[in-house]
Amino acid sequence: MTHPEFVPPMFSNEIVSGKVSWQSPSNIALVKYWGKKEHQIPANPSISFTLDNCRSITSLEFQKKEDKSDSFEFDFYFEDKPKVDFKPKIQKFFERIQQYCPYLNDYRFTIRSENSFPHSSGIASSASGMSALALCIMDLERQLDPGMSEEHFQRKASFLARLGSGSASRSIQGDLMIWGKHNDVESSSDLFAVKYEDELHENFQNFQDTILLVDKGEKQVSSTVGHDLMHGHPFAEERFLQAHRNLSKLLPVLKSGDYSEFIKIVESEALTLHAMMMSSQPYFILMKPNTLEIINRIWKFRKDTGIPACFTLDAGANVHLLYPENHASKVLEFIKNELVAYCENGHYICDQVGNGAKKL
Numbered sequence: 397m398t399h400p401e402f403v404p405p406m407f408s409n410e411i412v413s414g415k416v417s418w419q420s421p422s423n424i425a426l427v428k429y430w431g432k433k434e435h436q437i438p439a440n441p442s443i444s445f446t447l448d449n450c451r452s453i454t455s456l457e458f459q460k461k462e463d464k465s466d467s468f469e470f471d472f473y474f475e476d477k478p479k480v481d482f483k484p485k486i487q488k489f490f491e492r493i494q495q496y497c498p499y500l501n502d503y504r505f506t507i508r509s510e511n512s513f514p515h516s517s518g519i520a521s522s523a524s525g526m527s528a529l530a531l532c533i534m535d536l537e538r539q540l541d542p543g544m545s546e547e548h549f550q551r552k553a554s555f556l557a558r559l560g561s562g563s564a565s566r567s568i569q570g571d572l573m574i575w576g577k578h579n580d581v582e583s584s585s586d587l588f589a590v591k592y593e594d595e596l597h598e599n600f601q602n603f604q605d606t607i608l609l610v611d612k613g614e615k616q617v618s619s620t621v622g623h624d625l626m627h628g629h630p631f632a633e634e635r636f637l638q639a640h641r642n643l644s645k646l647l648p649v650l651k652s653g654d655y656s657e658f659i660k661i662v663e664s665e666a667l668t669l670h671a672m673m674m675s676s677q678p679y680f681i682l683m684k685p686n687t688l689e690i691i692n693r694i695w696k697f698r699k700d701t702g703i704p705a706c707f708t709l710d711a712g713a714n715v716h717l718l719y720p721e722n723h724a725s726k727v728l729e730f731i732k733n734e735l736v737a738y739c740e741n742g743h744y745i746c747d748q749v750g751n752g753a754k755k756l
């Protein structure tokens with residue numbers, strides 16, 4: 397299926413060579429995307445906080461080929477070193493977006509990427525990396541088509557990023573992004589993520605996310621495998637409906653600033669994601685004993701202090717501790733005193749909600 401709104405017009409400009417660079421952040425979902433249909437269409441809508449410090453920095457150098465060929469020609473460097481094992485992923489990405497970016501065959505590319513977060517931190521870089529690459533490609537397209545509107549640029553960048561990695565569609569803008577059609581968000585779409593445009597209560601502005609690195613190794617189960625396990629999963633249909641309901645509940649909470657409702661939805665979403673993995677065939681436990689230690693300590697801390705700190709998880713053992721900025725010093729003290737002991741080599745990353753990608 398082709399989406400004509402993303403097929404570019406005949407270009408007026410001729411560009412021979414150049415270089416563009418973008419930085420793009422990671423994001424953390426509050427209502428989770430888990431399960432997809434063909435062509436990277438999500439099985440349910442999701443919403444995420446865009447992060448700030450955890451990001452990828454990617455540059456794209458392009459040189460027009462002498463003769464146009466049907467193949468994609470590119471080199472990929474990660475942290476200044478050639479990284480051949482990443483090339484098939486980019487090749488696949490180019491194949492998926494080719495009908496929307498037919499000019500990709502006209503150029504030879506050199507792609508260089510690096511992450512602001514440590515290489516082996518157990519933090520997936522697909523959201524930041526794929527969105528940064530999609531933005532570089534859109535930057536080239538905008539040079540070829542200078543009349544392009546800013547809205548189209550953002551939307552198509554998210555559309556392309558989605559075809560690289562679903563959650564990458566939510567990394568383009570901030571501070572909150574919604575991806576997947578939902579009845580309460582008129583502009584929402586399965587094809588790209590849109591910015592949360594409603595009022596955001598001050599309680600959630602500059603929200604903090606400290607990522608407690610319980611396991612810095614490679615993910616035990618790739619998200620591709622994880623999404624696939626939702627096909628034929630006995631609880632899948634109910635889970636997809638629940639995500640719709642949870643987003644319906646969360647939207648008014650973001651406006652009202654109701655911490656206790658926020659916590660109920662966000663923590664339940666995280667545990668449900670893991671419950672889906674535990675109840676699939678084959679089944680997986682992605683949490684580690686230290687993940688549970690941390691969760692229990694967060695619950696106790698919240699009960700003892702009344703500070704509205706809560707956790708969420710992605711599809712791994714690391715814990716994202718979410719809390720309001722005005723409680724940062726108390727929470728950081730708690731992390732140092734009680735949680736660091738459960739992090740691999742005592743490592744954690746302090747991040748917060750950010751505003752999205754930037755051209756460099």
Ligand code: PMV
Nearest residue numbers: 425428429561562563619711
């Ligand atoms: O973008 P993917 O295919 O790597 O999926 C990521 C899914 C989760 O991170 C587990 C949840 C989400 O909504 O980001």
